[in-house]
Amino acid sequence: MNSRSAAPIPPRNGPLLEFDALRYRYDDGTAGLDGCSLSVQSGSRNALIGANGSGKTTLFLHANGLLRPEAGEVRYAGTPLDYRRAGLRAARTHIGIVFQNPEHQLFSANVREDVSFGPLNLGLDTATVSARVDAALAAVGMQTLAERPVHNLSFGQKKRVAIAGVLAMQPRVLLLDEPMAGLDARMQDDLLALLERLHHDGMTILLATHDIDFAYRWADQIHLMAAGRCTATLATASLAEHADALAAAGLRLPDVIHVQRALVAHGVLPASAPAATCLSDLLARLERLRSNAPSTASV
Amino acid sequence: MLIEQAAYANRWRTVTPGAKALFAGCGLVAAFLAAATPWQAAAVTTCLALVTLVGAGIAPRLYLRVAAPALGFLAIGCLSLTYSLNFDSDSGGLSLAASASGRTQALETGARALTALAALLFLVLSTPLSDLIALLRRLQMPEILLDIMVLCYRTLFVFSAALRDIHTAQAARLGYAAPRLALRSSALLLAGLVGQIWQRAHALHLAAEARNGDGPLRFLAPPFRHARRDTTIAALAGLALIALAASARIAARWHPA
Numbered sequence: 311m312n313s314r315s316a317a318p319i320p321p322r323n324g325p326l327l328e329f330d331a332l333r334y335r336y337d338d339g340t341a342g343l344d345g346c347s348l349s350v351q352s353g354s355r356n357a358l359i360g361a362n363g364s365g366k367t368t369l370f371l372h373a374n375g376l377l378r379p380e381a382g383e384v385r386y387a388g389t390p391l392d393y394r395r396a397g398l399r400a401a402r403t404h405i406g407i408v409f410q411n412p413e414h415q416l417f418s419a420n421v422r423e424d425v426s427f428g429p430l431n432l433g434l435d436t437a438t439v440s441a442r443v444d445a446a447l448a449a450v451g452m453q454t455l456a457e458r459p460v461h462n463l464s465f466g467q468k469k470r471v472a473i474a475g476v477l478a479m480q481p482r483v484l485l486l487d488e489p490m491a492g493l494d495a496r497m498q499d500d501l502l503a504l505l506e507r508l509h510h511d512g513m514t515i516l517l518a519t520h521d522i523d524f525a526y527r528w529a530d531q532i533h534l535m536a537a538g539r540c541t542a543t544l545a546t547a548s549l550a551e552h553a554d555a556l557a558a559a560g561l562r563l564p565d566v567i568h569v570q571r572a573l574v575a576h577g578v579l580p581a582s583a584p585a586a587t588c589l590s591d592l593l594a595r596l597e598r599l600r601s602n603a604p605s606t607a608s609v
Numbered sequence: 610m611l612i613e614q615a616a617y618a619n620r621w622r623t624v625t626p627g628a629k630a631l632f633a634g635c636g637l638v639a640a641f642l643a644a645a646t647p648w649q650a651a652a653v654t655t656c657l658a659l660v661t662l663v664g665a666g667i668a669p670r671l672y673l674r675v676a677a678p679a680l681g682f683l684a685i686g687c688l689s690l691t692y693s694l695n696f697d698s699d700s701g702g703l704s705l706a707a708s709a710s711g712r713t714q715a716l717e718t719g720a721r722a723l724t725a726l727a728a729l730l731f732l733v734l735s736t737p738l739s740d741l742i743a744l745l746r747r748l749q750m751p752e753i754l755l756d757i758m759v760l761c762y763r764t765l766f767v768f769s770a771a772l773r774d775i776h777t778a779q780a781a782r783l784g785y786a787a788p789r790l791a792l793r794s795s796a797l798l799l800a801g802l803v804g805q806i807w808q809r810a811h812a813l814h815l816a817a818e819a820r821n822g823d824g825p826l827r828f829l830a831p832p833f834r835h836a837r838r839d840t841t842i843a844a845l846a847g848l849a850l851i852a853l854a855a856s857a858r859i860a861a862r863w864h865p866a
Contacts, residue, residue, distance in 0.1 A: 376815055395823075402821045409819075413770075414812035417763045418828055419739035426829030428820035439829055457831065459617060459737065461766035479820065 326352035326514050327405065327483050329540075331382035332372055342368035343379065344538035350483070350531075355509050356516040357525035360535030361560055366518040367410070369535070370485050373516075374398070374405040386483075403432060406481035410488040410518075412468035421447070421463070421471050422456040428479040439478075446478035450504060466497040473504070484508065486517040490524060502528065522556070526564040527588040534559040550585065566592055611675050616737040620666035625833035626740040627747075628843035629732055632660075635847025636728025640721050643854035650720035653854050657727035660846075665735040676730060683722050690715035724854075738762050743830040752825040759826055764809070771805050772798070 327350040334342040343365050350356050358366050371377040372384055375391055375398045384391040391401055406428075409415045418424035425446055429439040447453045450470040460468065469492070476484065490498050505528065509515060519525055525532050526546055534542045534555065542555040549556075550567045566589050573579040578596070586592040616622075621629065636657050643649035661667050691711045695704050732741075742758055775798050779785065784794035817826070833839075 371815070374819060376818055399821055399823075402819060407819045409812070409816055411812070413767055414809060415816040417760060417813050417817070417826070419737070419742065419759065419762055420831075422831065423739060423828035427817075427822070427827065430827040430829065431821035431823065436829065443829060459613065459739070460763070461770075462613075462617075475820065 324352060325349040325385075326387055327373060327516070328385040328388075329369060329372065329382070330385065332369070332379040332384070333381040334368060334372065334377060334379050334538075341538050342377075343372070343382075345382070346535075346539045347382075348533050348540040348543065350514060350516050352514055353509075353512050354514060355505070355528060355530045356514075356533060357529035357531070358516060358518045358533045358535055359520065359522060359525055359559070359561060360518075361520075364535040365538040366535055367487055368538070370407055370487055370518065373483070373485055374401045374407060376407075403479060404481055405483045405485065406476035406479055408473050408476050408484070408486045408489060410491060412465070412472040415472045415475065416460050416468060418460065420457060420459050421452060424460060424471060425474045425478050428475055432479060442478045442480065443474075446474040449477055449507070450474045451500065465492050466494065469493065469497075470501075473501075477508075481513075483514045483516070486515070488519060489517055490519060490521065522561050523564045523566065523588070526566065527591075534561070536560070546587075547585065565589065611671055612733055613737070615667050615671055615675075615734040619735050621664065621735045622737075623833065624735070625836040625839045626736045626744040627836065628839035629736050630741070630744060631840060632843040632847045632850075633728045633732035635844075635850050636731065637725055638847075639850040639854035640724035640728060642851065642858065643724060644717045644721035646858075647716055647720050649854050649856060650724050653850055654720075654724045654727045656850060656853065657724065657731050661727070661731040661734055665731070667734050672730065672734070675734065676726065679726050683719060683726070686722075687715040687719040690718060740831065743828070747830065756826045759828075760813070764806075767809060768802065768806070772802060775801055 329346055329348045332343045332346045336342050346365060346369060348358075348369070358369070360366050368377065372379055375384075375393055378393055386401060386404060391397065416424050418427060422443060425443045426439050429442045434442070443456075444453065447456055450473050452467065452470050452474060455463065455467065460471065463471065469489070473486070473489075489501055493501065505515060505517075526549060529546050532544045532546055532549065533540050534544070536559045541559055542552070544552050544555060550563065553563050556563060566586050569589065570579065570583070570586055570592060573592075573596075574581050574583070579599070583595070586595060636653070639653045640650070643653050658672070662669055662672060692705050692707050693711065695706050696702075697704055738758075739762075742755055742762075745758075746755055779794045779798065783790065784797075785791040
């Protein structure tokens with residue numbers, strides 16, 4: 311279930327969203343981005359990892375023209391972003407952003423109304439909007455709370471409504487800023503399952519996180535951010551070989567890699583065993599090993 | 610919060626807000642018609658309160674708690690209309706006097722305000738504000754006013770949560786342990802909230818833009834079944850209220866003293 315190889319990968323057609331040498335400085339003089347370049351492949355799962363203040367949120371705000379770079383360009387499907395009204399409208403239709411704090415995103419009185427805000431802005435008719443709202447709420451498991459006032463929801467529920475509000479616009483690229491922050495373990499699992507379904511349906515996903523273990527478990531590619539620039543883009547499958555790049559960004563190798571190396575060193579797992587993506591994946595593999603060869607396997 | 614709690618949990622939550630607003634509107638008309646005849650006013654007020662308590666199923670205790678501040682203001686207003694403070698130039702003392710005209714004025718004003726209060730309580734305790742905003746949208750109220758209502762309503766809860774959080778954090782570090790500290794903490798809380806208001810307003814603006822918001826805040830209006838039936842019943846009930854309020858005037862016209 312958690313093994314990356316088990317997930318169906320839709321066909322890729324090259325980069326869908328590209329950030330090319332972006333520079334941005336905030337009004338108070340703080341450097342937001344400093345020559346940041348990053349490419350997101352169509353249909354792929356991407357994790358953006360970096361310390362606080364490394365520029366992850368600033369980069370997201372550039373993706374659909376909420377911020378305009380001082381230098382460099384953003385390209386969607388090979389075309390530079392058009393910052394005129396029609397161009398921004400198109401960009402925000404195709405690229406959806408879920409903000410870190412749902413309190414900053416939800417402004418309507420009740421759940422259903424808030425989710426309808428985006429699709430209504432697309433100029434869709436009421437029946438289509440209603441259908442999209444129902445589908446988006448069902449996708450995040452909030453259909454039973456559709457008529458509830460937003461302020462009576464828990465943080466996790468608000469987060470789900472925020473995601474539904476973006477899903478209802480049916481974007482091709484979904485950007486999530488720290489989606490796991492503030493969620494309990496069960497909600498994190500639910501969100502992970504939702505992300506898998508979206509990926510299965512062909513959506514391109516880029517999420518910002520601090521959690522290297524989660525990124526290793528879920529993503530196809532990991533982009534490292536530090537001091538306003540993307541310092542490396544690593545294929546998750548080969549992450550174990552890039553401990554130096556991770557260390558340079560102040561990150562460690564995922565725990566599961568260390569555990570698997572220890573198990574190989576102790577002869578419990580063969581060196582040729584495929585890399586596990588998370589500890590539960592590794593445990594399941596060990597269980598299978600024990601049941602297949604109970605007399606020889608030592609777990 | 611009490612109003613919110615009742616509005617979302619009452620028996621008539623799914624009744625179309627148009628019907629409830631129509632009935633409340635009739636209640637307001639009845640309040641003006643019945644003001645001069647206290648018994649009629651009392652009867653209309655009782656009807657409105659009973660409809661709210663029995664029909665919509667609002668708990669009497671909650672009803673009284675919501676009405677209490679308004680009733681308090683009303684009582685003070687009526688007392689000040691009834692009694693006047695006079696300065697006696699001979700004795701040089703102050704005296705409290707009640708005039709007949711003041712009593713009549715207080716009775717009329719009190720009766721009208723009480724009935725109008727019962728009508729408005731019926732509406733707000735049985736209808737969530739989001740439904741009322743949707744109704745006003747259908748009635749072609751200017752977009753800008755609706756947007757302000759939506760944002761004020763939402764931010765009311767966001768800031769009450771922020772206020773509670775900051776206050777708790779201050780109290781946990783002895784911020785309110787002494788009057789002087791409490792004054793200082795209150796000032797810091799206020800200053801902190803101003804900053805938060807600015808940040809959150811900017812964040813909400815960004816979030817609206819990210820979802821293609823270009824000015825007016827558009828939302829899906831909730832569907833209501835049996836809207837026509839509910840509106841007809843509300844209109845008939847409202848007319849009955851108006852008839853009850855006007856009955857004294859009609860009787861006086863037909864049987865002059």
